[in-house]
Amino acid sequence: MKDPVQSRESADARRRERRTPRRPASILAERWTTVDGIDVFYRESPEPPPGARVMMHLHGFGLSGRYLLPTAALLSDEFHTLVPDLPGFGRSGKAPNSLDVPDLAHAAARFLDDRGIESVTLVGxxxxxxxxxxxxxHYPERLERAVLVSPAGGIHNQPLRRAVGQLARDGGREPTRMxxxxxxxxxxxxxxxxxRMFxxxxxxxxxxxxxxxxxxxxVVIGTRDPLMPGPQRVHDVAVRTDNxxxxxxxxxxxxxINFSHPGELAHAxxxxxxxxxxxDDPDSPGNAVTYEIHRSEHLPPIGAE
Structure with a gap:
């Protein structure tokens, strides 16, 4: 059972944080809302282009949306961009009970409801x-397109000790500023x-x-990602779907990738x-090269049958 005094102190701390100005982490505006009684911190295009398609970026486990900002900011001139800290992560408040993957999907939908957004492209x-x-x-009618960057979970990350080892190796391959x-x-x-979340x-x-x-x-993957199978294995999986x-x-x-290679990812x-x-994006610095290894025969525009 939660200590009511600690709960009040935690709520007071979040309210103080909401009132305390911080140096913005990017060109996106920093905002707060309340969803299902939980304080939710998010970033948003300060002035979305008229009629812009909505694009929401979803972070990895244990992290906030902060590391997604390099890519999100590059896309905010064309898309109505949202980068929330999901409940329990980053600066957002915690839910009464620990959330699993389905709970977080529902929380994302309720955040969009709160913002009055019916349909969206999601970048995770x-x-x-x-x-x-x-x-x-759960909400197929609300999702226009999906961008899956370094998708985690499933058999390649089992058992838990294997996933922990993969994550440790990845730490040495990310930029030091991460x-x-x-x-x-x-x-x-x-x-x-x-x-629990892992x-x-x-x-x-x-x-x-x-x-x-x-x-x-x-689907976007990196060749040095220890949490992902190799490109050939991913390709073999990709050809199994008629999506x-x-x-x-x-x-x-x-x-x-959203943090380390924002120019290449935003371009893709x-x-x-x-x-x-x-x-490949010739304007992105460095030696990274972006290329397709699988494309289904037809990728229809949004709204097409």
Missing amino acids: NSMGCPVILEFAH VGVATPDYLRFGVPSTV RALTQYPTLDRLLALKIPTL HLLLVVIEGAAHA IRLFMDDKPIT
């Missing part, structure tokens, strides 16, 4: 991808919550849900949204 990284797949399972972004989020999330994630039927998708879907699926590889990227997302072949 790591745990955010199973949340998108579960969202598609440490300063991720460490406060992990500390805030806490060890018990990390273990177990739920590794047991989630990611492959089954992916094969059941019926909307245009972009409108596009599979893209970014050479040299690890797991947190723009081309996907416009039903164009994925080509």
Whole structure:
């Protein structure tokens, strides 16, 4: 049973945080709302273009939406962009009970309800991808397109000790500045919550849900991601679905592609949204190369039958 004094102190702390100005982490506006009695922190395009398609970015486990901002900001000039901290993560408040993947999918839907948004394209990284797949399972009419970046969960990340080892290896492959972004989020999330969420994630039927998708879907993987099987294995899975699926590889990227390779990823997302072949972005610095390894025969535009 929760200590009522601690609960009040926690609520007071969140209210103080809401009143305390912080230096914005990106060009996106920082905002708060309340969903199902939980304070939810999110970022949003300050002035979305008139009639812009809505695009919401969903973070990985233990993290907030902060590390997604490099990619989200690059897309905010064209899309009505939202980057929430899901309940229990980042600066948002915690739910009374621990949330699993289906709970987070429902929470994402209720956040959109609160914002008055009926349909959306979802962009997820790591745990955010199973949340998108579960969202598609429960709310197929609300999901226009899906972008799955480094999708985690399923048999490749089992058992739990294997997933922990994969995550540890990935830490050495991410940019060093990711440490300063991720460490406060992990500390805030806490060890018990990390273990529970990681177990739920590794047991989630990611492959089954992916094969059941019926909307245009972009899957983006990095060649240095230890949490993902190799590109050939991913390609073999991709050809098993008759969904409108596009599979893209970014050479040299690890797991947190939204943070480490925002230019390449944003470029690929723009081309996907416009039903164009994925080509490398000459304006993105570095030696990363982006290319398709699978495209289904037809990727229809949004609203097409």
